[in-house]
Amino acid sequence: MEPQLCQAFDALAPEGKLLVHILTAEKPVAGELSLPGRAAYVKHTPVRTELLAAIEAAGFADVQLTTLRSGACFEHAGQPLRETQIAARRPAAESDELCTVVFKGPFHEVADDEGHVWRRGEPTAISRSRWQSLQESAVADLFVELPEAAPVSHCGL
DSSP states (O other), rough: HHHHHHHHHHSSSSTTTEEEEEEESSSOOOOOOOOOOOGGGGOOOOBHHHHHHHHHTTTTTEEEEEEEEOOSEEETTTEEEEEEEEEEEEEOOOSOOEEEEEESSSSSSSEEESSSSSTTTTEEEEEEHHHHHHTTSGGGGGGGEOOOOOOOOTTTT
């Protein structure tokens, strides 16, 4: 699994997206898989947490489970196998230009894959390239950029 992820990382341009659609398990699956229908082609189901760790180890950032259902699609030897879709991106080259961004919540604090710790309501200086990545992510609405010179509006008056 790791060599394929490294190849994918090398093949993608900065900001390129990795999309993985796979069956995963909670624990290692023993024995040969024998699944019905089109799933019969599946011969290996990785442990989801190990797959996520491998994607991160290959250098990808902003790794997100875009599909993970509570119910299993299949079962093998008593082990639930779940449809899993993962999105990640190859990080952009850091830009020298900075901007100020505020995490709006709802959590008191979160951390991103690049080591930024975001505290609700506190301004954080980040690279412009990181801000662009956040704007294109599923959590974009949780952040706001504070411009250097904010025009005064009358807030609906």
